[in-house]
Amino acid sequence: MSDHLPSAPSAPAAAPGTAVPGRSVPDRVSLDGIEERWDGRWTAEGLYAFDRTAERAQVFSIDTPPPTVSGSLHVGHVFSYTHTDVVARFRRMRGAEVFYPMGWDDNGLPTERRVQNYYGVRCDPSLPYDPAFEPPLQGAEGKSVRAADQVPISRRNFVELCERLTAEDEVQFEALWRRLGLSVDWGMTYQTISAEARAVAQQAFLRNLARGEAYQAEAPGLWDVTFQTAVAQAELEARDYPGAFHRVAFHRTDGTGAVHIETTRPELLPACVALVAHPDDERYRDLFGTTVRTPLFGVEVPVLAHPAAEPDKGAGIAMCCTFGDLTDVQWWRELDLPTRSVLGRDGRILRDTPDWIATDEGRERYAAVAGKTTFSAREAVVAGLRETGDLDGEPVATQRKANFFEKGDKPLEIVTSRQWYIGNGGRDEALRAELLARGTELDFHPDFMKVRYENWVGGLNGDWLVSRQRFFGVPFPVWYPLDEHGEVRHDAPLLPGEDALPVDPSSDVPAAYTEDQRGVPGGFVGDPDIMDTWATSSLTPQIAGGWRTDPDLFARVFPMDLRPQGQDIIRTWLFSTVVRSHLEHGSLPWSDAAISGWILDPDRKKMSKSKGNVVTPMGLLEEHGSDAVRYWAASARLGTDAAFEVGQMKIGRRLAIKVLNASKFALSFGAPDEPVVLDPALVVDPLDRAMLAGLADVVDAATAALEAYDHTRALELTETFFWTFCDDYLELVKDRAYGAGDAEGEVGAGTASARAALGLALDALLRLFAPVLPFATEEVWSWWREGSVHRAPWPTSAGLRTGAGDAVPAVVGAAGSALAALRKVKSEAKVSMRTEIEHAVLVVPAALRDGVEAALSDVRAAGRVTGTLGLAVAPEGAEGVVAQDARLVLPADAGTR
């Protein structure tokens, strides 16, 4: 007996070999309204609901990327989310219980800014919660409200407004995803700023802290002066930045002359702590150990040797300031130099004149730059250097690379501050090796994306800085005692129990303290910082999987199977998730990572947001249909950039319509109430058997491709087969399937064979297409089958092979070539394909001879050959089938050939 329809628990598919009763094929088929109709049904039936009684081995869990709800979705999202959905649908049909949640990322700067502008407020954690608060503005979208005009509100109020605002976005986003046909379980959504997500982030942090993986340190670090927050290595972006080399004289204290250095940051002159040159540099060897005096400010600094100094850069001797760049930090640390910071966290030169500037002139010069931005301070310093003659020549303009916060527009400065870190291998070789090993374990699709992971981990130069000096976000669940002098005891943090989470240390009180002790000597103070957004989103598997509150669920879904994401956030989201999982669970967070490429506009540039917004995703879906857009997305391989191509969507739409039409046709034979018998034993005709043999190969190959995350290959195989099926097989088999040659009232064996083969083929093809074209396939499925195609089992080749017997697929191609030869005769004669042929000889290559002969009667019928159709073997080397000596039956007025 065949097993072409293996039973699945939720799929009331036909039992092997049984008849599928009752067809209900519409007279006219259409894609119009198909998305709303089926999305509604799927929702009503809970078709994609996750069965949480499933065991881990049965579950396929997906760590869906939560889109930023304060941005807008663009075609790139549609593209990559389709890839994931194809996987989800395939796995579901393969019998897996698919855990496919959707998250909304409403934590972070984009949401913070949007809430500020939309409601005219700003977050001030020092304020108490006001339950009755109503924002001054509603929907001041587009206009940004000046900071001075923003009403300060408590963090809790701010979070509430965030949730209020993003709720509207989530409705829009969900509508789009539904329209696109994502088979998400909409009963399982999460928000990254929700109480649950905050609690997970805090709990994970507390555990990192308890294990010694998280720590606090006061150290120089990269600082964004606009946002006034520390920034992590992963958030850096190197950009070109105009600057100028200034050649500046330092005066030797022994009075023997001057040393010239070159700098692009003359405004940092008051922060200079040393001059540094390479130990082997002949030019400066004599100076090592001596001191020089800084111009303008008259501070005596040593000339030192350090191998990190590069003789061919600038003058070969550099001024080391605290801090101009990361090399300065290295020198400062390794040469044990003093800290002389002059730059404030707001990016301005500190107002108070520092005590290391002792001379009257120096103090005067400093007063002239105090409080200025780096830009103005630079002008002032340069003017001063000109005045004193310490500027040698004119500044030489240069283009240099500077580090920027990816969301910022001013170069990062280096500022000393107290920050939280989580170990990520950046300063611990053993941990780095472990994390590199995790990367090796993880199956990247495509695999070369693994290199990006390895490069990043290999190049880390510090631990993960997780604290941010912002106000909206997940606060650190930490308080500190104040000693009797009111000094903060950072070394003795007060921590909440896990049951108390989430906490907000700015409004909650640590155990054994009362609110009135906040900020007073002997009392306590809350940690003012919030976590980096990645510190929360690195925990999406834990948040979505119920790590904290639902261990039963968590055990069924974690470690997850798949992380789909973009290649640009391998260093951030992917890596940080691996770090958290490794530290907390001692495992990878998922076994596979599917990396989608970019969408490029027709100019081969990365599709910009502005362009992406011109073509809204919803507009695309409405114009072309969801299946069509999905087809375009599914045509692009993972990890490969794809062009935004409307043409490809049109092809997809055509395919979807073809599926409807061809299916309608394949189901049109026999009386309407006559059952479709899906019995391979009925398939006896050589052509039918060959078709099934080909289809069986396609099923095997497509299945293997999808297993390997190669949805493109699977689609291509299926599609190619399907078009041949339509253009050749359906045409060839048409008359026989109608029962053209059967006696009145009888269904001949050939007819039954064709009908069974058509049914079996349709049955498999619909399921093969279902992951990519969920709407069209479901529509067709509903005409003749019970249940949803999306819960039907993935096709297997075994039943098809039973029907195929020992037939080889090539017969279909041979017969198709023969039919094409007859068509060509008509095409060249410029007559209708319906024109009858009264005589022709098919000259076929030897290799095709048997195939053509096996299907000759079908070829005759499809080619409308009424008389003799001869068969001859072509000479060696001839290609293709040629019809010779064709005589067409032409209308009287067209003349004869």
Next chain:
RNA sequence: GGGCCUGUAGCUCAGUGGGUCAGAGCGCCGCGCUUACACCGCGGAGGUCGUCGGUUCGAGCCCGACCGGGCCCACCA
């Protein structure tokens, strides 16, 4: 400077352990209202596979160099 990806018909792309691999679709040209489909069908014309070397009996497919695209990292004196 280091690394990854990529360069095949006008366009978008397949070409699977080197030997019918020179392909598909779109576009183009011509034809056809053939009762599944005119949101269609049929037929046809398009390429010395970026360049130059090398390995091999044989190379889009392997190796090297170069040229052209895209991206990541490093480079802030």
